[in-house]
Amino acid sequence: MVNEDRRQILISPVTRIEGHAKITIRLDDHGEVDEALFHVNEFRGFEKFCEGRLYTEMPIITPRICGICPVSHSIASVKACEMIQGIQPAYAGNILRRLIHIGQNISSHALSFFHLSSPDFLLGYDSDPVNRNILGLAEKFPDIALKGIRLRKFGQEISQRITGKKIHISGIAPGGMAFPLLEENRLALLNWIPEAKETVQLGLSIIKKFHEENAEMVNSFAVSPTLYLGTVGPQGEHELYDGKLRFIDENGNILQDQLDPKRYLEFIAERSVSWSYLKYPYYKPLGYEKGFYRVGPLARLNVASKMKTPLAQLEFENFKNIAGGRPIHGTFYYHYARLIEALSSVEEAEILLNDPEITSDHIQTHGKWNYTEGIGCSEAPRGTLFHHYITDESGKLLKVNLLIATGQNNPGMNKSITEVAKQYVNGNDIKEGMLNRVESTIRCYDPCLSCSTHAIGAMPLQVEVMNANGQIIQRIERG
Amino acid sequence: MTKKKIGTVWLGGCSGCHMSLLDIDERILDVARLADIVKCPIVDGKEFPKVDIALVEGSVTSDEHLHEILHIRKQAKLLVALGDCAVMTNVTGMRNYLQLNEVFDTAYVNAISNDQSGTVPNHPALLRLHDKVFPLQEVVNVDYVIPGCPPSADAIFYVLFEFLNDRVPDLNEVKKLKYG
Ligand code: SF4
Numbered sequence: 001m002v003n004e005d006r007r008q009i010l011i012s013p014v015t016r017i018e019g020h021a022k023i024t025i026r027l028d029d030h031g032e033v034d035e036a037l038f039h040v041n042e043f044r045g046f047e048k049f050c051e052g053r054l055y056t057e058m059p060i061i062t063p064r065i066c067g068i069c070p071v072s073h074s075i076a077s078v079k080a081c082e083m084i085q086g087i088q089p090a091y092a093g094n095i096l097r098r099l100i101h102i103g104q105n106i107s108s109h110a111l112s113f114f115h116l117s118s119p120d121f122l123l124g125y126d127s128d129p130v131n132r133n134i135l136g137l138a139e140k141f142p143d144i145a146l147k148g149i150r151l152r153k154f155g156q157e158i159s160q161r162i163t164g165k166k167i168h169i170s171g172i173a174p175g176g177m178a179f180p181l182l183e184e185n186r187l188a189l190l191n192w193i194p195e196a197k198e199t200v201q202l203g204l205s206i207i208k209k210f211h212e213e214n215a216e217m218v219n220s221f222a223v224s225p226t227l228y229l230g231t232v233g234p235q236g237e238h239e240l241y242d243g244k245l246r247f248i249d250e251n252g253n254i255l256q257d258q259l260d261p262k263r264y265l266e267f268i269a270e271r272s273v274s275w276s277y278l279k280y281p282y283y284k285p286l287g288y289e290k291g292f293y294r295v296g297p298l299a300r301l302n303v304a305s306k307m308k309t310p311l312a313q314l315e316f317e318n319f320k321n322i323a324g325g326r327p328i329h330g331t332f333y334y335h336y337a338r339l340i341e342a343l344s345s346v347e348e349a350e351i352l353l354n355d356p357e358i359t360s361d362h363i364q365t366h367g368k369w370n371y372t373e374g375i376g377c378s379e380a381p382r383g384t385l386f387h388h389y390i391t392d393e394s395g396k397l398l399k400v401n402l403l404i405a406t407g408q409n410n411p412g413m414n415k416s417i418t419e420v421a422k423q424y425v426n427g428n429d430i431k432e433g434m435l436n437r438v439e440s441t442i443r444c445y446d447p448c449l450s451c452s453t454h455a456i457g458a459m460p461l462q463v464e465v466m467n468a469n470g471q472i473i474q475r476i477e478r479g
Numbered sequence: 480m481t482k483k484k485i486g487t488v489w490l491g492g493c494s495g496c497h498m499s500l501l502d503i504d505e506r507i508l509d510v511a512r513l514a515d516i517v518k519c520p521i522v523d524g525k526e527f528p529k530v531d532i533a534l535v536e537g538s539v540t541s542d543e544h545l546h547e548i549l550h551i552r553k554q555a556k557l558l559v560a561l562g563d564c565a566v567m568t569n570v571t572g573m574r575n576y577l578q579l580n581e582v583f584d585t586a587y588v589n590a591i592s593n594d595q596s597g598t599v600p601n602h603p604a605l606l607r608l609h610d611k612v613f614p615l616q617e618v619v620n621v622d623y624v625i626p627g628c629p630p631s632a633d634a635i636f637y638v639l640f641e642f643l644n645d646r647v648p649d650l651n652e653v654k655k656l657k658y659g
Contacts, residue, residue, distance in 0.1 A: 022604050024604055037602075037604075039602060039604045039605055041543070041605055041606050042491065042540070042541070042606065043583075043586070043600075043608060044491065044540075044570075044571055044574065045573075045574040045577075045582035045583075045585070045586065047585045047586050047590065048574065048577055048581060048582040048585040048586070049573040049574045049576070049577060049582070051585075061570065064493050064495070064569075064570040064628070065493060066493050066494065066495075067492075067493045067494040067495020067496065067497065067498040067499075067629065068494055068495075068498055070493075070495065111501070115501070133519075134507075135507070135511050135516060138508055138511065146505065146508075149504055149505055149507070150504070150505070152501070152504075153502075153504045153505075156502055165631075166498075166499070166502050166631075166632070167495045167498050167499055167502070167629050168495055168628055168629065264592075265591065265592060268592060269592055269593070269594045270590070270592050270593055270594070270597075271593070271594050271596055271597040272586075272587040272588070272593065272597030272598055272599060272600065273597065273598060273600065274598045274599075274600055274601050274602050275600070275602040275604065275605070276600060276602070276605070277600050277605060279586075279587070279590075279593070279597070281592070288594070288596070388591065399591065401590055401591045401592055403592060
């Protein structure tokens with residue numbers, strides 16, 4: 001709870017993130033930042049209202065948790081269904097799902113970088129907020145804006161070309177896919193690859209230039225040592241769709257490796273807190289506080305031993321050199337990590353589109369209810385995602401547990417915000433540029449708050465400074 | 480001709496309708512030529528300003544949403560319910576058959592992954608959820624609806640483009656409606 005005898009700054013809400021949040025910055029008696037509380041607002045209650053429904057409905061219902069990473073929900077869900085049925089997906093159906101999943105990763109990362117974050121890098125953190133967005137970008141750098149828009153479009157187009165829809169697609173079903181990829185669509189997607197690669201490289205050059213020109217800020221920006229969790233393949237390679245879990249500590253030591261996601265409950269617990277609708281998960285063996293870990297692009301690159309594709313591997317080596325092979329804790333590097341992932345996704349899409357089986361008709365195996373429990377996992381753009389279902393003997397859901405990517409970054413976000421607030425906010429001097437930096441910390445994580453609390457919203461930015469009696473002594477509005 | 484003003488907002492939804500709006504891709508620049516997007520979750524902005532067209536995604540789930548939609552109604556000449564959650568609550572309204580405290584307890588007390596040391600969220604900075612989720616038209620007058628979960632980018636662009644050119648769109652006529 002808020003300590004009444006401290007001064008507070010409330011930033012409400014945070015814009016240009018995909019979700020709805022407020023921040024209270026608590027000042028101590030000297031007007032210095034004491035700590036920040038990250039409030040995630042809204043809650044939709046999927047775990048409860050899905051009870052009583054058939055487990056096979058879940059790959060269709062749960063994407064509606066989030067319009068930005070619906071495919072990851074479908075994938076985690078369908079894997080849980082396959083465990084309930086005790087079946088394996090057909091090869092071609094499985095690689096089609098992988099392709100769709102990669103497409104979503106490309107569009108989500110493009111959105112995060114080009115639409116939401118690049119205005120800060122290209123127009124400046126202290127530029128006029130009215131123009132600090134994709135349209136402002138389109139005025140000043142039309143070429144970059146258009147390329148960013150088209151990169152996101154490419155990712156969305158993969159779903160469109162396979163299922164006829166871009167968001168909340170149907171067709172991802174237990175056993176594989178319900179629709180095949182037609183040859184003409186395969187060619188259309190394949191033709192797009194060179195452009196997509198070029199645009200990701202453009203993004204990489206933007207972020208690298210920004211790193212060079214702002215080295216001090218980048219390296220001191222919300223450096224938050226935590227544990228990291230990500231999915232890896234059998235050789236420890238970077239993986240988004242299917243694999244085993246790896247936890248590392250802040251020095252890069254491997255805590256757990258090749259962990260079957262089905263054992264998540266042995267390693268992850270979460271705590272509800274008073275100030276947020278988003279819970280605080282932690283690595284169970286180390287307990288709350290010591291066990292905070294982060295997920296998502298930065299975490300996945302920190303845990304991975306290598307990338308699967310050549311161009312991404314080159315960038316990955318640069319990335320690893322930044323901290324001499326140890327994990328990178330600087331939150332700003334989420335952007336770089338995200339673009340490296342976008343690059344590997346485009347390369348992997350090319351490989352999949354050249355797989356002779358990708359247009360096969362043998363895309364689905366068929367099963368029926370066999371077991372009462374299913375756990376599925378996938379790497380959403382923002383991090384590891386778990387769906388856990390328990391059914392009765394007719395396949396009706398008795399219990400649903402969802403562990404969402406952004407939820408797992410919640411403790412890390414809170415920690416990073418506190419660090420940035422300490423660095424940039426001085427109780428007696430609050431400038432719009434500073435607030436934007438606190439917000440942009442959150443934006444580094446690219447939080448999908450709709451997803452994590454299964455809800456969403458957004459409102460104006462308001463900062464209030466309150467004195468010990470709860471009187472507002474200063475109020476700043478954005479604009 | 481003075482440029483029109485557009486504002487968009489998401490209430491209780493999944494952001495999918497806004498993502499579908501973004502799926503108009505390059506055509507967003509056509510929209511920007513005819514109108515200023517003065518308020519949108521992907522744009523920094525202050526309180527919902529006076530606009531010609533407000534696109535509203537999601538249902539009314541809480542005190543803040545209610546306050547916001549009443550405010551938007553005053554600010555907008557034309558209020559468009561964007562997507563099934565706004566039109567008829569859709570998935571967001573699936574909790575309407577349950578008691579709110581049961582829904583809360585499932586997430587914050589009884590979830591299998593929860594430790595037993597937590598608190599149910601109750602901070603004053605959090606919005607207060609209503610027992611029931613409402614579609615927009617139960618709370619305010621809605622001028623136009625675009626159904627779909629989400630509506631296709633083509634449908635959204637068509638409606639916007641017609642309104643921006645002072646025509647009344649007819650979704651049936653142009654066969655832009657699709658189930659699901
Ligand atoms: S209508 Fe569908 S896409 Fe739109 S907010 Fe609701 S669930 Fe999401």
